Amino acid sequence: MGEQRLDTGAVTIPATARRAAAEQAWTRWRPELAADTVAALGPAEGDAFLARADLNLYDVHEPLADLYGEAATELFPRALRAALAAAARRPEELRRLDRRREVDPGWFQRSRVQGYVCYVDRFCGTLDRLPGRLDHLAELGTTYLHLMPLLRPRPGENDGGYAVMDYRAVDPRLGTMADLEDVAAALHDRGMALCIDLVLNHTAREHPWARAWLAGDPARAGFYTAFPDRTMPDAYDATIPAVFPDRAPGSFSWVPEACGGAGGWVWTTFWPYQWDLDYTNPEVTLAMLGEITWLANRGVDVFRMDAVPFMWKRLGTSCQNQPEGHSLLQLLHALTRLAAPGVLFKAEAIVSPDDLVAYLGGHDRYRPECELAYHNQLMVLLWSSLATGDVRLARQALRRMRPVPPSATWVTYVRGHDDIGWAITDEDAAAVGLDAFAHRRFLNDFYAGRFPGSFARGALFQENEATGDARISGSAASLCGIEAALEAGDDAALDAGVRRLLLLYSVVHAHGGIPLLYMGDELALRNDAGYLEDPALAPDNRWMHRPPMDWDAAARRDDPATLEGRVFAGIRRLGEVRRSLLALRGGVESAVVDAGSDAVLVWRRKHPRSGTFVGLANFSAAPQAVDADTVTGFGGFEQVHGSDGVLPVRDGQLVVPGLGFAWFAEP
Numbered sequence: 001m002g003e004q005r006l007d008t009g010a011v012t013i014p015a016t017a018r019r020a021a022a023e024q025a026w027t028r029w030r031p032e033l034a035a036d037t038v039a040a041l042g043p044a045e046g047d048a049f050l051a052r053a054d055l056n057l058y059d060v061h062e063p064l065a066d067l068y069g070e071a072a073t074e075l076f077p078r079a080l081r082a083a084l085a086a087a088a089r090r091p092e093e094l095r096r097l098d099r100r101r102e103v104d105p106g107w108f109q110r111s112r113v114q115g116y117v118c119y120v121d122r123f124c125g126t127l128d129r130l131p132g133r134l135d136h137l138a139e140l141g142t143t144y145l146h147l148m149p150l151l152r153p154r155p156g157e158n159d160g161g162y163a164v165m166d167y168r169a170v171d172p173r174l175g176t177m178a179d180l181e182d183v184a185a186a187l188h189d190r191g192m193a194l195c196i197d198l199v200l201n202h203t204a205r206e207h208p209w210a211r212a213w214l215a216g217d218p219a220r221a222g223f224y225t226a227f228p229d230r231t232m233p234d235a236y237d238a239t240i241p242a243v244f245p246d247r248a249p250g251s252f253s254w255v256p257e258a259c260g261g262a263g264g265w266v267w268t269t270f271w272p273y274q275w276d277l278d279y280t281n282p283e284v285t286l287a288m289l290g291e292i293t294w295l296a297n298r299g300v301d302v303f304r305m306d307a308v309p310f311m312w313k314r315l316g317t318s319c320q321n322q323p324e325g326h327s328l329l330q331l332l333h334a335l336t337r338l339a340a341p342g343v344l345f346k347a348e349a350i351v352s353p354d355d356l357v358a359y360l361g362g363h364d365r366y367r368p369e370c371e372l373a374y375h376n377q378l379m380v381l382l383w384s385s386l387a388t389g390d391v392r393l394a395r396q397a398l399r400r401m402r403p404v405p406p407s408a409t410w411v412t413y414v415r416g417h418d419d420i421g422w423a424i425t426d427e428d429a430a431a432v433g434l435d436a437f438a439h440r441r442f443l444n445d446f447y448a449g450r451f452p453g454s455f456a457r458g459a460l461f462q463e464n465e466a467t468g469d470a471r472i473s474g475s476a477a478s479l480c481g482i483e484a485a486l487e488a489g490d491d492a493a494l495d496a497g498v499r500r501l502l503l504l505y506s507v508v509h510a511h512g513g514i515p516l517l518y519m520g521d522e523l524a525l526r527n528d529a530g531y532l533e534d535p536a537l538a539p540d541n542r543w544m545h546r547p548p549m550d551w552d553a554a555a556r557r558d559d560p561a562t563l564e565g566r567v568f569a570g571i572r573r574l575g576e577v578r579r580s581l582l583a584l585r586g587g588v589e590s591a592v593v594d595a596g597s598d599a600v601l602v603w604r605r606k607h608p609r610s611g612t613f614v615g616l617a618n619f620s621a622a623p624q625a626v627d628a629d630t631v632t633g634f635g636g637f638e639q640v641h642g643s644d645g646v647l648p649v650r651d652g653q654l655v656v657p658g659l660g661f662a663w664f665a666e667p
């Protein structure tokens with residue numbers, strides 16, 4: 001049975017002592033490891049591995065010591081050897097990719113990097129058909145493909161694939177591991193990177209680790225957490241917000257076979273069939289490292305690290321964003337990059353803006369963690385601004401965020417496969433005269449289509465009667481008003497809906513970070529009610545915004561007279577212009593500027609090798625005047641893109657049409 005370590009708070013060891021301990025361990029182990037490394041990898045690769053180990057020594061040793069105390073002495077050589085073994089098994093083509101990326105460590109920050117996200121079955125049926133669909137992606141400029149969960153899930157309900165029972169097998173509905181390797185190779189041939197989900201907070205209860213743990217197998221002892229009675233579960237639940245209050249309240253599920261057959265409450269943050277791994281046990285950490293490096297060696301370039309805020313628990317807290325959770329990510333990251341230096345981590349941390357930047361390594365001192373993280377805050381603010389036609393909250397909240405370490409960057413997105421949770425802090429809301437709770441409630445009403453005058457056709461997800469909280473489901477096009485306009489046969493409303501969708505995507509393409517296009521948004525696909533016919537999906541309305549790809553609609557993508565043609569051309573053009581602008585590279589911050597209109601988001605960015613870029617997005621339906629000097633005051637700007645051609649300047653004012661956007665850049 002897993003025992004959750006009792007919480008005493010993080011032990012703080014002075015930095016100098018921590019470093020001395022790391023140096024000591026390295027002095028002790030380096031000679032032996034050096035010999036083995038050269039034997040396993042040959043002199044050139046071996047040297048490179050050792051150089052990486054030298055460089056990342058603190059990133060491996062310090063988190064090990066923080067998390068596991070004394071045991072770090074024994075764990076340190078084991079962890080390094082695990083990384084070495086994975087490096088030795090890395091295929092030649094992937095090593096060449098690693099080499100290129102070590103030469104160009106900022107490869108993922110280039111403005112030509114653009115993402116696309118899809119479900120394999122809903123996009124093309126099976127993995128072996130994916131290489132045949134890459135032209136669609138190439139047309140959009142895609143260089144980064146995130147395939148939604150595809151590892152073997154449990155049978156029956158599986159939370160959209162987030163309940164994995166075998167990390168080394170592909171969902172048989174989609175194909176085989178060999179197919180996935182072929183997909184990776186086909187992507188690499190076309191200069192695209194492959195991203196897949198790594199669900200590491202929990203496994204399916206059918207995973208062999210879970211089965212063995214339940215059966216009392218000593219090799220899996222302590223892999224999960226169970227309590228014999230409600231004392232501890234109640235104590236924890238008192239401060240943990242429920243993720244799925246409607247059908248899975250609380251964070252524990254009763255399992256009659258647990259606790260040696262006496263029955264116990266197993267930690268299940270999400271659905272009852274998703275059992276949380278217990279990372280206070282270093283064997284769990286090493287086992288997960290084994291799965292990550294194994295998958296990396298199949299050709300995965302980026303791991304979307306699922307639900308990372310939840311990985312470490314502490315009594316009396318929300319059990320999210322704990323410092324040890326960060327140490328754990330840093331450790332897995334450093335060890336993975338020892339074995340596969342071209343591989344990146346992307347954090348899925350859908351948390352408050354104050355907690356977000358830490359996942360990119362932005363702590364009091366920089367510590368390498370994930371290279372990428374979802375800019376959940378920008379996403380939320382885009383939808384909030386669209387509902388209110390007002391950007392004051394966005395300006396306030398974006399300005400208050402901590403800067404991102406230069407070696408990391410955001411992934412920026414309009415919509416994903418999950419619900420939208422309104423991560424708006426009380427502090428930001430109050431600063432612009434809003435009550436955060438009331439504003440969240442307004443946004444729910446607005447996007448559920450219940451607010452008078454709302455153009456949106458979404459639905460509430462996980463309405464929690466106890467707290468009054470809820471989140472929103474719905475496809476981007478439907479939330480932007482396209483569905484309602486089509487139903488009403490209202491051309492003006494349709495035009496406004498298209499402008500809204502392109503407006504949001506314009507910000508996402510130019511704010512800084514890798515823009516992600518969510519499958520179907522390029523064709524303005526609306527909500528899909530098909531999920532209601534499948535009993536395993538029906539209770540989860542997130543499926544409404546996971547429609548199958550509509551290839552008939554895609555066939556209209558080059559016809560400017562169609563809805564699909566307009567949206568496709570608009571999104572493709574955003575990518576084209578983006579690629580030409582050095583200022584849109586990652587690694588630098590965007591600064592939000594007030595140019596005299598509370599309806600227009602204005603941001604400015606500059607890369608050391610480029611001139612300044614300024615983006616404008618008018619969230620209101622009416623034209624807005626902004627101060628031209630503030631926007632382009634610093635030299636010879638040229639308008640490089642816009643929704644409505646070149647903007648006129650009148651009396652020192654630039655006039656941005658309703659729901660319009662414009663990009664300016666110094667040559």
Ligand code: GLC
Pocket residue numbers: 159160162163199270306307348417418
């Ligand atoms: C992630 C996924 C979400 C899933 C949860 C549990 O947040 O995005 O779809 O429900 O993890 O795995």
Ligand code: GLC
Pocket residue numbers: 243307349350418419421471
């Ligand atoms: C993930 C996200 C959360 C979302 C949930 C279910 O845990 O962090 O925001 O609501 O999945 O979709």
